[in-house]
Amino acid sequence: MRIGIIGGGAIGLLFACYLSKSNQVTLYCRTNEQVRLINKYGIYLKHHGTVDNFTIKAQPSDEISAEDLFIIAVKQYQLEQIERVFHHIPSQTPLIFIQNGVAHLKFIENLSHETIIVGVVEHGALKEKTNYVHHTGEGLTRLAIFRGNEQFVGPIIHKLNTIPFPFIFEKDYLEMVFGKLIVNAVINPLTAILKAKNGELMLNSHYLHLVHLVLDEVVKILDISDREKVFMRIKTICENTASNQSSMLKDILNHRQTEIDGIIGGLLNMAETKDLKVPVLQFLYHSIKGMER
Ligand SMILES: NC(=O)C1=CN([C@@H]2O[C@H](COP(=O)(O)OP(=O)(O)OC[C@H]3O[C@@H](n4cnc5c(N)ncnc54)[C@H](OP(=O)(O)O)[C@@H]3O)[C@@H](O)[C@H]2O)C=CC1
Ligand SMILES: CC(C)(CO)C(=O)C(=O)O
Missing domain, CATH: 3.40.50.720 (NAD(P)-binding Rossmann-like Domain)
Structure with missing residues (x-):
């Protein structure tokens, strides 16, 4: 072909x-x-x-x-x-x-x-x-x-x-895309702001607390019933890629534009449509946008 x-x-x-x-x-x-x-x-x-x-x-x-x-x-x-x-x-x-x-x-x-x-x-x-x-x-x-x-x-x-x-x-393309979206929404901005490798999100109890705060809002927006299953997927990815820098952390470190608009920006739009308050995602979005400059 x-x-x-x-x-x-x-x-x-x-x-x-x-x-x-x-x-x-x-x-x-x-x-x-x-x-x-x-x-x-x-x-x-x-x-x-x-x-x-x-x-x-x-x-x-x-x-x-x-x-x-x-x-x-x-x-x-x-x-x-x-x-x-x-x-x-x-x-x-x-x-x-x-x-x-x-x-x-x-x-x-x-x-x-x-x-x-x-x-x-x-x-x-x-x-x-x-x-x-x-x-x-x-x-x-x-x-x-x-x-x-x-x-x-x-x-x-x-x-x-x-x-x-x-x-x-x-x-189901939406289920597939949303599955990856959740992973990127939780791991990418946090690792970029904290300058942490993926594995640290699970090992540092304070970072883990932040993971849960982000996940709570993502689950609310996407109306996910099995929160534990989603958390376990994120945990597994953090463990399997423990020593990796996420793509967003790499972009920030290399002074490149990030994909925050496609990831957290997309979720913020959905939250607005559903009239949901998502202060943690707002915080992540504006932190990354500010760091991009
Ligand atoms: N890297 C990874 O491990 C993963 C990446 N992805 C996704 O894949 C996508 C690509 O990521 P990645 O490859 O890492 O990103 P890169 O920034 O490495 O690659 C993007 C490429 O697109 C090129 N490009 C930009 N404008 C044009 C144009 N007008 N014509 C032709 N080429 C152009 C850029 O060229 P130039 O360099 O000349 O500017 C650059 O080489 C992203 O959306 C990312 O989310 C998904 C999973 C894993
Ligand atoms: C899964 C993860 C978080 C792996 O680093 C990724 O897709 C990324 O960095 O963009």
């Missing part, structure tokens, strides 16, 4: 390497410099201490070619910037969006494409250089249909699946 990946960041590079094992991948980048480096030297993938080199074709993102599928791997807040790119992708070509949070759902609703799939990525990836990615955490990618015929997803998953880079099908 011909796969176009838009965005040569951590996830774009990671997906390009694994998917190129059994597909023809083109990585669409923002800068000509990244295009040049990848076409000349390929992409380096570090995994478990081993570094492999992958020959991948790269093109500027304003020169879209015909593909069988596009994976959109830019950050949620960069989607607006690539809006015109979608005018060059035929409406029959399936699109996969893998952004964290919920804000991207509003953006994709306005596209005219017939088949839109949303994904939740449970891998960890770190872009160490322009054409060098570190696969820091092994996981899987969940895919669910957002628009179009569910029948298309099975064959796509079949073609994307490789070991150790699995894809699985989820029936």
Whole structure:
């Protein structure tokens, strides 16, 4: 299958390497410099201490070619910037969006494409250089249909699946996206404000108290009945990624924009619609927005 990946960041590079094992991948980048480096030297993938080199074709993102599928791997807040790119992708070509949070759902609703799939990525990836990615955490990618015929997803998953880079099908896209949203809403802003690694949220009793305060409001907004199950999922992720810095902490430390609007911003909008008071989430939102400057 011909796969176009838009965005040569951590996830774009990671997906390009694994998917190129059994597909023809083109990585669409923002800068000509990244295009040049990848076409000349390929992409380096570090995994478990081993570094492999992958020959991948790269093109500027304003020169879209015909593909069988596009994976959109830019950050949620960069989607607006690539809006015109979608005018060059035929409406029959399936699109996969893998952004964290919920804000991207509003953006994709306005596209005219017939088949839109949303994904939740449970891998960890770190872009160490322009054409060098570190696969820091092994996981899987969940895919669910957002628009179009569910029948298309099975064959796509079949073609994307490789070991150790699995894809699985989820029936309910909202349940899938909200599941990840809760995890990111609790872990990301707290770790970024406290400058703490994920594991510390469970080990420091004061941080754990904050986890519960955040979770109480998230559970209220999303009307979740099994709070304990949700807490256990967060606890497991904190323990499994104990020594990791969350993506929001990394963004703050590197003076980059964060995805707070897509994560806590999305929840604040839902709270407003339901006329719910959520002071803890307000505090997190404004703390991160203030720190972004
Ligand atoms: N990294 C991870 O471990 C995980 C990430 N995710 C999600 O995946 C998404 C991507 O994250 P991640 O890869 O880490 O983010 P990065 O910031 O590393 O990558 C985003 C990439 O998009 C590129 N981009 C921006 N504008 C354009 C454009 N006009 N044309 C082409 N490319 C463009 C950027 O290019 P440039 O560098 O030139 O600015 C950058 O390389 C996020 O929404 C995140 O929530 C989900 C789970 C795990
Ligand atoms: C699951 C978690 C919190 C892992 O660090 C993550 O998705 C992130 O950092 O964005």
